[in-house]
Each structure stands twice: as structure tokens, then as C-alpha cells.
Amino acid sequence: MTTTPYTLPDRDRMLSMSGLEYLQTTLQEPALSAPISKIMNYWLDTVELGKVSFRGKPQFEHTNPMGGIHGGWYGTLLDSCMACAVMTTVPKGAIYTTLEYKINLTRAIPIGTEIIATGFLDHGGRTTGVSHGEIRGADDGKLYATGSTTCLIMQIHRD
Numbered sequence: 001m002t003t004t005p006y007t008l009p010d011r012d013r014m015l016s017m018s019g020l021e022y023l024q025t026t027l028q029e030p031a032l033s034a035p036i037s038k039i040m041n042y043w044l045d046t047v048e049l050g051k052v053s054f055r056g057k058p059q060f061e062h063t064n065p066m067g068g069i070h071g072g073w074y075g076t077l078l079d080s081c082m083a084c085a086v087m088t089t090v091p092k093g094a095i096y097t098t099l100e101y102k103i104n105l106t107r108a109i110p111i112g113t114e115i116i117a118t119g120f121l122d123h124g125g126r127t128t129g130v131s132h133g134e135i136r137g138a139d140d141g142k143l144y145a146t147g148s149t150t151c152l153i154m155q156i157h158r159d
Contacts, residue, residue, distance in 0.1 A: 015156055019090030023047040040076050042117070044084075050121035052084035055138060057114050069109045074135060078103050078147035081119035082133040086151040089124030094155050096129065101149035107142065114138040119149075127153050 014022055024047050026032040037043060042056030056077055064070040083098050090096050109115060119133040128150060135145040 015093050018092045019087035020049060023052065023084060023087060036076065040073060042077055049088050050085060051118065052081050052088060053116055053118040054081050055114060055116055057112055058109055060111055071105060074105055074145045075103050077117040077135060078133045078145060081117040082131040082147060082149040083151055085119030085121045085131040086124060086129030089121060089129060090153055094153055096151045096153045099150045099152050101147055103145055103147040105145045107144055109144050115144060129153055
């Protein structure tokens with residue numbers, strides 16, 4: 001078995017910016033995007049304080065044994081947009097991680113349908129952030145899934 005080499009984010013560069021600044025930079029430099037976004041076929045679309053959207057198109061490779069889009073695809077997109085909504089409030093020198101998230105699927109996304117996954121900040125505190133999100137059809141606005149998350153925000157102390 002072979003593995004594909006990858007590059008970890010430049011931690012010093014990331015910590016030199018607020019979360020909002022880093023996401024805005026990612027819009028200009030897509031190479032900074034999380035490696036999973038390539039595998040899952042989604043990309044950062046819009047960034048503003050408290051709101052982040054990704055666009056994506058699930059493909060055959062994202063289906064479950066029954067031929068529907070796997071629930072993990074919905075979960076990955078919602079985790080990304082909701083956590084990044086929290087990231088917009090993370091200060092310079094801090095990082096965050098998802099503590100928990102929940103999703104509800106409301107209908108099946110047809111293969112190849114372009115969607116918009118948007119996260120909306122509910123609370124951005126010193127140690128936690130809470131947000132909710134939704135996946136909608138890019139063309140028709142149909143609701144495909146909703147979710148909520150809680151994230152842990154951590155200050156990084158460099159020696």
C-alpha cells in the first residue's frame with residue numbers, strides 16, 4: 001500500500017493571523033484549503049464574520065452501498081462550514097477543534113448536484129464557539145440537511 005504525501009498547514013503562518021484573516025487568505029490561496037476538501041469535492045466559497053459557505057458536488061465516489069450520497073459527505077460539509085463560522089471569531093494565536101456536531105438529513109442529494117453549505121455563528125466565546133448550518137441546492141435552494149456544532153477554542157503558547 002502506498003500513501004499520498006501531503007503538506008501540513010504552515011502553523012506559524014496560521015497562528016500569525018486571526019481565523020477570519022486566515023479564511024480570507026484561503027479564498028485568495030486555495031492551496032491552503034484542507035486536504036479533505038479535494039477528496040470530498042468541495043471548496044470555500046464565501047467568508048464573512050460569523051458566516052462561511054462552501055460549494056460542492058457529490059460524485060459517485062461519495063455514495064453508500066445503496067447508491068445514495070453517504071451521510072458522511074453531508075456531515076463533512078456541515079462540519080466544515082459550521083466550524084469555519086466559529087473560526088471567523090478565533091483570535092490570532094489561537095486554534096479550534098470540533099467538540100461535537102449533529103446533522104439531520106432532510107432529502108437525498110442527487111449525484112452531481114451543486115450545493116451550498118453555509119455555517120452561521122450562534123456564539124463565539126473565549127473558549128467555545130457554537131454554530132448551526134444548512135446544505136441547500138445551489139440552483140433551487142432546496143434544503144438537504146441541517147446541523148449544529150460546538151467547538152473548543154484554545155490559545156497556543158509558544159516557547
